[in-house]
């Protein structure tokens with residue numbers, strides 16, 4: 501039931517210009533989608549009433565903790581349903597998707613590990629209490645120091661290329677490590693609809709390009725020469741990748757694991773890391789595709805991968821978090837320009853960088869709320885939702901039909917829980933907004949601080965405030 505009782509979930513869906521309900525969506529009342537819209541509406545109203553959003557803080561980010569837990573449960577269930585009993589499965593969350601320590605801790609408590617790709621991400625995972633044995637290091641540019649630390653800690657490492665493998669060779673000779681070590685391959689199955697996120701193209705910068713001349717033979721030899729290479733890793737892309745293409749990437753990786761084991765004459769590759777990359781539906785409140793659909797597709801594409809002979813690692817990022825985040829911002833002014841209604845809000849390029857710079861690839865749904873945080877009724881008027889930054893392209897949405905926004909209203913950018921508000925862009929020295937997790941508590945909403953809003957003093961400090969005279973004295 502929806503906060504003020506005037507706008508139910510269906511109505512809210514209309515308001516957001518939703519597509520019709522999907523026939524293959526999860527059953528209503530269960531799964532990660534159950535109750536999403538009323539929970540969000542309630543949290544928005546409570547955030548406004550509580551003053552999380554106020555004169556000093558015109559933009560905040562909200563995380564639906566109930567929804568995150570439901571997505572985690574769906575992920576576990578999907579792979580349990582297709583793996584032989586007793587198969588070791590580590591779901592390692594791709595930290596880059598939502599690099600916030602309390603989020604990593606929430607996931608850890610529900611049995612999710614961490615996939616990290618930088619010293620910073622490794623530090624965040626450690627701060628969340630994720631043990632090295634549940635952490636996987638995948639960066640394409642690991643330094644000798646990073647490799648040494650990962651091997652000393654027992655963090656799993658996937659080597660990206662032959663030069664990196666040389667470095668690991670030297671470290672393995674001189675260190676006693678418990679780290680599972682693998683090689684990342686690029687199955688070169690092709691691109692999805694977003695070039696910048698397509699990791700399995702012929703010329704992708706990631707991994708060993710499997711179809712290149714001599715690559716397969718080199719890989720088999722690499723494993724034959726190194727009995728400690730026990731994993732094989734691929735991550736065939738992210739948003740914009742068709743599922744069948746992703747499944748082909750996994751199937752080809754599995755086939756390579758089988759080939760390596762056959763050629764070396766032992767079950768040396770014991771774990772396949774299938775990466776992440778499940779796309780998110782940014783066009784509706786439905787989770788589509790679901791983990792269940794993907795796991796079933798994989799089990800059909802590579803049945804042998806699930807028969808118990810191989811452990812599995814997954815590295816899902818956006819699909820665990822995106823739909824559970826909301827950026828909520830106040831409408832500061834409204835105006836009309838060239839016949840177009842424009843709402844100037846406090847959410848723009850600093851919290852939705854990809855959307856602002858590549859709107860075709862990253863359209864976000866926008867929901868309109870009134871000054872008190874109640875869903876705004878229609879009729880819809882075509883308008884621009886602009887951000888606060890000083891360049892013309894700082895638009896969250898262009899030409900979008902929405903209830904006419906007025907000064908003091910609020911806008912919510914939906915599905916922003918991954919690769920968005922936690923990836924602040926420091927344009928115009930705009931402060932990083934506070935992030936708050938929420939759960940329903942009877943008729944009320946309970947909030948927890950995930951990240952404090954940044955202060956102006958912090959902005960000055962990170963902008964060289966301690967070195968004000970550094971250049972004049974040079």
Ligand SMILES: *Cc1c(COP(=O)(O)O)cnc(C)c1O
Nearest residue numbers: 594735738776777815816817818
């Ligand atoms: C980014 C990335 C992921 C996660 O991708 P999502 O699209 O967020 O699921 C997983 N593995 C690797 C190696 C990555 O680079």
